[in-house]
Amino acid sequence: MRKIDIFDTTLRDGEQSAGVNLNALEKLEIAKQLERLGVDIMEAGFPASSKGDFQAVKTIAETVKDSSVTGLARANKKDIDAAWDALKNSAEPRLHVFLATSPIHMTYKLKKTPDEVLESAVEAVKYAKQKFSIVQWSAEDATRSDKWFLVKIITEVIKAGASVINIPDTVGYRSPEEYGGIFAFLRENVPNIDKVKLSAHCHDDLGMAAANSLAAIEHGATQVEGAINGIGERAGNTALEEVAVALHIRNDHYQAQTRLKLNEIKKTSQLISKLTGMVVPGNKAVVGENAFAHESGIHQDGVLKEASTYEIITPELIGLSSNRLVLGKHSGRHAVKNKIEDLGFNLSEDKINEVFEAFKALTDKKKEVTDDDLFDILTEKQTETKDVEKYELKSVQLQYGTNNIQTATVAVTAPDGSYKEEAATGAGSVEAIYNTIERIVEQPLELVDYQIKSIGGGRDALAEVYVKAVYNGVESGGRGSAQDVLEASAKAYLNAVNRAVVNGSRTKQKVNL
Ligand code: KIV
Ligand code: ZN
Secondary structure, eight states: OEEOEEEEOTTTTGGGSTTOOOOHHHHHHHHHHHHHHTOSEEEOOOGGGOHHHHHHHHHHHHHOOSSEEEEEEESSHHHHHHHHHHHTTSSSOEEEEEEEOSHHIIIIIIOOOHHHHHHHHHHHHHHHHTTOSEEEEEEETGGGSOHHHHHHHHHHHHHHTOOEEEEEETTSOOOHHHHHHHHHHHHHHOTTGGGSEEEEEEBOTTSOHHHHHHHHHHTTOOEEEEBGGGOOSTTOBOBHHHHHHHHHHTHHHHOEEOOOOGGGHHHHHHHHHHHHOOOOOTTOTTTSTTTTOOOSHHHHHHHHHOGGGTOSSOGGGGTOOOOOEEEETTOOHHHHHHHHHHTTOOOOHHHHHHHHHHHHHHHHHOSEEEHHHHHHHHHHHHHOOTTSOOOEEEEEEEEOOTTSOEEEEEEEEOTTSOEEEEEEEESSHHHHHHHHHHHHHTSOEEEEEEEEEEESSSTTOEEEEEEEEEETTEEEEEEEEESSHHHHHHHHHHHHHHHHHHHHHHHHHOOOO
């Protein structure tokens, strides 16, 4: 059985998804869950791109012990030095350095000749190797590169010290047969290829990322890169959960396995969806809401007689809980603490007290508190940044009538600590609230996207709202949950404003790939 290393880039390529801006605590929380999931390597960010990313990579590198932590760098000393400063205290300092090799990228983006690219790649790997014990080199846009140029440059970077070679299908262009063929070709023609691990990195522009990654495995790749829920640039990266479950279910065919704890998949998917605001489509393979739902009578009948008639994956395999209703008004701190641990969170006593208070407040409004409700409270408490001055919602009031113009009154505390209250009208209740908030924050604020979903079922379920908004020229995501949809909407909009303030300073320093 071949062992396939899982290289997770949710926090780097995944975070490059449009509108996703994770703060340092959110990144750390995701990193800890990826460690529990058992990823071999996690790419925590791109340290040279911003101070925020640098700090997040450093914190993760110093916290995570059971996965190897890496960071991205372009092929220059400044990026490599920044990555070293962020990663030097990790258990196994590992660098991911890349340079484009396709004629399109070399001519138009890098404005370099192939010889100059080869020289820069070799120089960067040699420099990195003086610091890092493991250096991975990626040929960006490898799949649109000249194959013989790939052979030449890969041969040289291996001589320079690279021990992992990544072949990205950067623009999601190749078919599985073609992509697998590139791995077969390189294995046949790069003389020193047996000295390195080959890695697959696919994007989903043509919906073939998972199939391409599996084809690469069939042709010799022993590392697969991707993101949970398939998030990432444009159409996203390979969904790692799909590859891992495919290798498990079709073990007879692939004869390969990963060390992922598959029963941590659902929890990881939920956490990432919640913190990034990227809702998982209901029909998404493995982690979608409907992945185990049998709707037609014939299918239901078959499953009741024998589950394997229509079910190749069991919900238990990915750790899908049946959302048992266990906690309520009379549950004590001890029961809540046990549940917190069951859900995989490791909190200080102070944090447990905070969560318990929020839990108690919820039981005043809601009879039964589900795992999902508690999960919501936990992620909010674990990831709220206390050191950032922000707008905080104090109250929302609404005058609503089917034949009236809706009027909202919103009160907040502002970043300077002052209390502010405003009122405004709108054609709908949410619009009235958002017009009021725009008055409060005194800067142009535009709503780009608004989504709402319920956490669990039942009439008293919590509402969770995700928005994308542009505040003062900076686009940012925001989320908010509450039992009332309008309160959740107000919280989400203010959250987007707060994040835009943080992201605004971050964006100014951000370096494009
Ligand atoms: O898709 C890509 O080519 C990348 C590189 C930075 C490895 O993400
Ligand atoms: Zn990529």
